[in-house]
Amino acid sequence: MERISLGIMAVHLSHEHGYVTEIAKRSTSYGMNCVRFVPASIDPIDLTITGETFDPQTQSWISDTFSIPPFIYDRCFYNQSKASKRCKPIVEWLKKNPATTFLGYGLPDKWKVYHTIQKNNHLNSYLPDTELISTPMQILNRLRNDSSCLLKPVVGSRGIGIVAIHQTQKEITVTYHNGPDKKTKSFEQVDRFMNWCERLLKQQSYLLQPLLPLVDREAYPFDIRILLQKDADGNWSLVEKGVRKGYQGSFLSNLTTGGEPITYKQWSEQLTPRQRFLLEDELSTITSHLPTLLEDTFGRLFELGIDIGYAKDGSIWVLDVNSKPGRKTFIETKPELKHTLYDSPFAYCKYLSSKNDQKGATIID
Template structure:
């Protein structure tokens, strides 16, 4: 039986999704384990976590060896526990006896630097590292409107929109599904607010893109890509995420709602809809292979695409640990496919490894 381990940072993260995977695993000759990276004993290399009992359909506490296949669903932040787990996961990724479904992507700035000279560069908003608060002010002088994003951020947390008016500065963000807005009357007060912000966390700066619809609601397109049982990249679905009127985020965690992509596209002029579909297909045909030419292999990618008021199309974010809410809400019939996907791809990876071993032994014997 294949030992399939799922790693999360908290014991209840994505519990429903992970339990559904475990319930189906037995028919693929797979046994599921669930643990937190910090639960690995560095001396015995035993893990204190949960094993799924297929007879009772329950997770059972226990100790077990590190599983041979790992599905990393850890969402790392700036907290101490994330910093403790990151080097442990890096150590696991360097082991030859362990296979990861996907090896993840770097932070937003590293991603931009790796792709900015590629064929997809026209779709990437210019991104620069925020070195100090004075630099932010200079960019505001030049652009009038900018966006600050945490380099290691996810789910839209910590994103700030800043606009320079004639004599004041308007700052807007979203927290706990609420729009928070402040006016700073002068440069000095803006810089006083900025300095501790960028000292506490690393940020990148981008030009502000007018990514909202006719109702002044921010929106984007979320597309889920996964590898199938043959290891071929497949689109699982796409949907429209729409945020609060006057807000800056369309993320579901910020209160966004989901619309069916086809229904949304049908409301557009036919030439506009065809242009958008063509551009999306071009991006999706090149993006996964381009990423895997720059970084280690992946299993799934969440692609967030923005369409600006002037019709320009932008790659807003790439996530190697995407959620499934958008696809499940717009295409609920995909639920079983999404649950099967990690299990089928794990079997594919182990099949490849066995073929490589056979090839190696054949070469050894021939010599």
């Protein structure tokens, strides 16, 4: 009997090399093969792929040509690059291929996700007041009301492209990150600031949000990352909660912008028992309703990273929802979770495979 193949797909072949390799090392114990490929490497004529197959004997990747695998773990991250623009339509075509089953179909842009959550009575109170920016005047109006705001790319991850803006009587200051390095620009004249906004908005679409007071007692920015995954029975499971802590003076806690991970337990010890109880209750509401809502709207998902803001007044905010979450927050603070994290794609793939066999066709759920 031929082994089933799981294909791990990314915009660049070596993307997340360590994570993908650790997954592939588990392929033999699940009786499956593991390949990795870039969507643009699919031959449009004979539908073969030039990519790499994991060799269990040498525990390494080898160049290979193979058919489109029946199961695909999509780890494509899109940006403004040419590679992204080549890959995206091919992935959309693959999702419609009846012979292919994606572990998860992923989520659309942040504005569409926001609108979906906004319609849900259990969850809409956790959303910051958000609007899609069509003109710089929206930014100026928000500053006149609040004296600060946040610009967030509609398509993006890892804190890339997020801009914080503050207004004082003397000037408007723009702050953003280039990796861990924080950059600032100041504008004493409003028209120069508006021109800068005009240029920024031509590059990509942005959301406008309040700049929430998401800092701890020592003024370090932080957020709570919740990782949810489907288990071997196809049910949503809370894998772990962790906290990402930025540096003083920054407004971001993403690890790529200089943040560091700490355990949720370590962070939550500063809370009173009542604060902890109320927070856990709110997080339970979010994690019990959000995955089902998103799957009902956008199709099957395998995993979710939910970023939660906890403000000084105890208010709780859903900052972002990512269908292709990273693992660094948990691997660095809870190394014992590695086996769960690396096993889960094959465990869920096995579940989907058995469901396919029962139905005699590709599943649609």
